[in-house]
Amino acid sequence: MxxxxxxxxxxxxxxxxxxxxxxxxxxxxxxxxxxxxxxxxxxxxxxxxxxxxxxxxxxxxxxxxxxxxxxxxxxxxxxxxxxxxxxxxxxxxxASPDAVLMIDETGFLKQGKASCGVGRQYTGSAGKITNCQIGVFAAYVSDQGHAFIDRRLYLPKAWTGDPARRQAAHVPEAITFATKPHLALAMFERAIQAEVPFAWVAADSIYGVGEIELALRRAYKGYVLGVTGQHHFWSWDANLDVAGTAEDIAKGIPDQDWVRLSAGAGSKGPRLFDWAYLPLATLRADALDVALDQSLLTRGLLVRRSLSDGALAYFTAWCPAGTPVERLVMVEGRRWAIEDAFESAKTELGLAHNESRxxxxxxxxxxxxxxxxxxxxxxxxxxxxxxxxxxxxxxxxxxxxxxxxxxxxxxxxxxxx
Known part of the structure; x- marks a missing residue:
């Protein structure tokens, strides 16, 4: 046997x-x-x-x-x-209809100036501004597992506006400057066009506002997107008088409204945080776009509080009305999968060992x-x-x-x- x-x-x-x-x-x-x-x-x-x-x-x-x-x-x-x-x-x-599409970026440390897209820019991989390339990635995450499905090299303006560097690195003529959120939006649109089954999108604060939100709403995709503490929220509910920055709103959340939940299993057990969720606006989808149906959808503010130091993180959420906070926490918790994938792909599969310029x-x-x-x-x-x-x-x-x-x-x- x-x-x-x-x-x-x-x-x-x-x-x-x-x-x-x-x-x-x-x-x-x-x-x-x-x-x-x-x-x-x-x-x-x-x-x-x-x-x-x-x-x-x-x-x-x-x-x-x-x-x-x-x-x-x-x-x-x-x-x-x-x-x-x-x-x-x-x-x-x-494949799972309830899967999460994760968007994130990672840095590739480099020496010299010849590698395509290289420059002094911030990367979380090093935790500082350094000489590197930045790649934006999309990962597909379901309860069956996870893996990357899309990628794109970020090309700074110093490159898109320099014909000599473009030619030396064989950058196609059609490639123009695109912000990281625009690269993420293109990945989302490719996934939709390819009929990839997913219900949610999650990303950090770099990708959390603007065209991405509008595109996700029109496609009936829920999301949990990171935002800064200065991001403004307001309530359309007459019984909930809330308006201001995420940071200011979080300060006024009463103790009884916080709930301790796990964002998923970590190497040392459940990743526990305190969470608070404020559903701020429930409306029909066709109020945003007359081409949409009349499903009830809710925009809200999700706040995460660290158990160790009380540090807060803020997320804008869009979901079907009545979605429990546990579900939103699960979606946000899936973000660890792409971070884990970056580490594994770099240390075990040579993701950062590219020698081509x-x-x-x-x-x-x-x-x-x-x-x-x-x-x-x-x-x-x-x-x-x-x-x-x-x-x-x-x-x-x-x-x-x-x-x-x-x-x-x-x-x-x-x-x-």
Whole structure:
């Protein structure tokens, strides 16, 4: 029994990898390019801690990194088509009508000025302004698991307005300056166009206001979006006289209106906070747009308070009337999934080890990493459908299916949640 279980586990890995390679084969006209992509994927999934061109080449048995570099820079294939393949692969694995679409960004520390989009800008990855690239990502999160489905390199004005730098980095002529919220809006619109099933969107305060809110409302998507303490709210309820900044409103919330809830399981147990929710405006959808139906929807203010230092965080929420605060907390709590995915993809799959300086090189590298992450997430999902029946089998399966526990930051471990 032990041997059969182990064999089944190994077969799941090999079958999933083989299927992933079959998914991307139509993207490459030449068999040699397809073979390079397969070797690249193998290298990302290998045991080397750094996924540089030389490391990937050694894993593939190549004398040097030139084949790996050519795949990112000199061959002709469409990274956007690969992005769409990854998105469909993720939805096929984790589809849920109640899923959350997460939007967030991450930084890629760089030296020099040649890498496309590089510049001195703030990144939460370093917690400061530093020389880096910034990528905006979308992740699909359901109760089945999570993985990335979209990405885009942020191009600062210093790049979009410099023809020489654009040409050197092979930035397409059609690419113009776009703010991070506009990049996020485009990702949301692509997901809608592709009929990705989801009910909610969550993001931090960079993406929390403006066109995104309007687009989500018109698409009947609920959201929990971070805002600053200076964001203004007001009530349309005659029985609730509330108006002012989020910070000022939160100060007036009575003690009995706070409830302690978990935002999800963390490495040390439930992530507990105190929460307060004020539904400020309930109205019919067609009051916003006559093309919409007459569903009752509510706009509200969600406030999170830390148990350790009392620090507050604020969120604007849009949801069907009567949605309980527990549901909104669950949506906001799903934000940890994309942060965990960033860490795992960087430490285990080489997300930050891109050595290409071009626009298409960045998107090709990142899209291949997204595929590797999605594949690991799929393996974990399928493996967990039939848990081992004995402790010994569980240990053996864990050694193969679960190369690391989520607490270790392992990509396969992280992809389970």
């Amino acid at each position: 032990c041997s059969a279980s182990l064999e089944s586990t190994l077969e799941l890995w090999s079958t999933t990898l083989r299927q992933a390679k079959q998914h991307i084969r139509p993207l490459f006209a030449a068999p040699s390019v397809a073979a390079s992509a397969n070797a690249f994927l193998d290298g990302l999934l290998g045991g080397e801690r750094r996924k540089t061109g030389w490391m990937r080449a050694e894993a593939a048995g190549d004398p040097g990194p030139w084949r790996q570099q050519a795949l990112l820079g000199r061959t002709h294939w469409d990274a956007e088509a690969l992005r769409d393949v990854v998105r469909d692969y993720v939805v096929e694995t984790f 071009s626009w298409h090189g960045w998107h090709r590298h990142v899209s291949l990493v997204m595929l590797a992450f999605a594949m690991l997430a799929r393996v974990r999902r399928l493996a967990n459908r039939t848990p081992p029946k004995t402790t010994l089998i569980a240990k053996l399966a864990g050694a193969v299916v679960h190369p690391g526990d989520p607490a270790r930051g392992d990509a396969a471990g992280a992809a389970a949640h």
